Amino acid sequence: MSTPAAITEDAVREQLRRVKYPGFSRDIVSFGVVKSVRISPNGRDLSVLLSVATNQPSVAQSINEEARAALRALPGVGEVDLQFDIQNPPAAPTNAGPSRIDGVKHVVAVASGKGGVGKSTVASNLAVALRRTGALVGLCDCDLYGPSIGMMFGAREPATATEDERINPVEAYGIKLMSMAFLLGSDDSPAILRGPMVTKYTQQFLRRVAWDELDYLILDLPPGTGDIQLTIVQTVALSGAVIVTTPQEVALIDARKATSMFIKTNVPVLGIVENMSYFLSPSDNQRYNIFGEGGGRREAARQQVPLLGEIPIDIATREAGDKGRPVTAADPSGAVGRAFMDIAERLTRALPV
Ligand SMILES: Nc1ncnc2c1ncn2[C@@H]1O[C@H](COP(=O)(O)OP(=O)(O)OP(=O)(O)O)[C@@H](O)[C@H]1O
Numbered sequence: 001m002s003t004p005a006a007i008t009e010d011a012v013r014e015q016l017r018r019v020k021y022p023g024f025s026r027d028i029v030s031f032g033v034v035k036s037v038r039i040s041p042n043g044r045d046l047s048v049l050l051s052v053a054t055n056q057p058s059v060a061q062s063i064n065e066e067a068r069a070a071l072r073a074l075p076g077v078g079e080v081d082l083q084f085d086i087q088n089p090p091a092a093p094t095n096a097g098p099s100r101i102d103g104v105k106h107v108v109a110v111a112s113g114k115g116g117v118g119k120s121t122v123a124s125n126l127a128v129a130l131r132r133t134g135a136l137v138g139l140c141d142c143d144l145y146g147p148s149i150g151m152m153f154g155a156r157e158p159a160t161a162t163e164d165e166r167i168n169p170v171e172a173y174g175i176k177l178m179s180m181a182f183l184l185g186s187d188d189s190p191a192i193l194r195g196p197m198v199t200k201y202t203q204q205f206l207r208r209v210a211w212d213e214l215d216y217l218i219l220d221l222p223p224g225t226g227d228i229q230l231t232i233v234q235t236v237a238l239s240g241a242v243i244v245t246t247p248q249e250v251a252l253i254d255a256r257k258a259t260s261m262f263i264k265t266n267v268p269v270l271g272i273v274e275n276m277s278y279f280l281s282p283s284d285n286q287r288y289n290i291f292g293e294g295g296g297r298r299e300a301a302r303q304q305v306p307l308l309g310e311i312p313i314d315i316a317t318r319e320a321g322d323k324g325r326p327v328t329a330a331d332p333s334g335a336v337g338r339a340f341m342d343i344a345e346r347l348t349r350a351l352p353v
């Protein structure tokens with residue numbers, strides 16, 4: 001009888017992918033629970049470090065039982081040593097924890113670690129692409145200090161109040177929009193908001209706007225992992241987050257930080273969008289990889305999340321943003337428009353119906 005081949009780290013991770021995070025349809029590997037895998041020199045004994053952010057003992061207990069059973073099923077396995085690093089989840093400002101927004105099926109955050117990588121461009125065009133599939137879509141500009149959604153949609157009118165003192169969103173291209181610019185009347189006079197006011201405004205944008213029935217509410221987040229992002233992940237039940245990055249290493253490092261914030265707060269990362277991936281030269285139709293090639297794809301593979309799409313650097317895309325007509329609305333069959341339609345489709349598939 002031949003002895004089974006030595007167990008590999010890939011085989012261990014593959015096996016752990018069968019274990020779902022309790023209460024979620026995602027597995028513990030894509031949740032980032034598996035921190036390290038060590039295999040003894042004989043290729044038989046396993047030592048796995050698992051990190052969970054929870055204050056419910058039953059979560060660790062259930063992962064422990066299922067992961068152990070999954071690893072025991074590996075052919076030729078010897079000792080299975082599971083170690084748990086149990087961390088407290090970040091404290092929520094209220095005891096209530098994340099909750100749904102009435103009438104909204106999916107809330108999806110568009111985030112990045114680094115500024116200026118194209119979050120607002122991606123959020124706007126994704127909203128347009130989803131709308132073009134017939135879905136009801138809202139887009140909330142959570143960048144209170146640097147709102148840009150008003151400009152990207154050419155929407156300037158101030159928001160009005162409803163009879164029950166909620167805020168009416170401004171509608172453009174069939175999408176319900178909310179932005180600080182609709183309250184202040186300008187995209188270029190940044191709000192001065194301090195400490196608790198940031199949390200309060202963020203809450204109002206999400207809870208006191210008359211979004212009504214929506215299939216998707218897209219949140220355009222400010223860069224980084226500050227107060228606004230924390231308020232959102234701690235109070236709103238997000239269906240997931242889309243991480244935007246550019247291909248160069250400095251952006252990818254920051255993208256990792258954004259991903260890790262979502263994973264720590266149990267928000268699924270739905271995938272990565274690589275923006276400014278390449279330049280398609282109009283003169284010779286050649287593809288120029290200005291910021292290097294394949295960074296987003298490698299990062300997606302590293303984080304074991306889908307690469308939702310690669311968007312070229314495109315003059316019309318920048319102009320469209322400045323002119324207030326998102327490129328996916330102006331030219332849906334162009335290279336960028338099609339890329340966003342594909343991203344919308346992949347995103348829709350990644351979400352439960
Ligand atoms: N694929 C692209 N091709 C050309 N220009 C782009 C592309 N994506 C974004 N831009 C331009 O780059 C600039 C920054 O984009 P955007 O405002 O979407 O980034 P952001 O990540 O939201 O920035 P911030 O961190 O300041 O919120 C804008 O002028 C936008 O029009």
Ligand SMILES: [Mg+2]
Pocket residue numbers: 119120121143148220221222
């Ligand atoms: Mg922005």
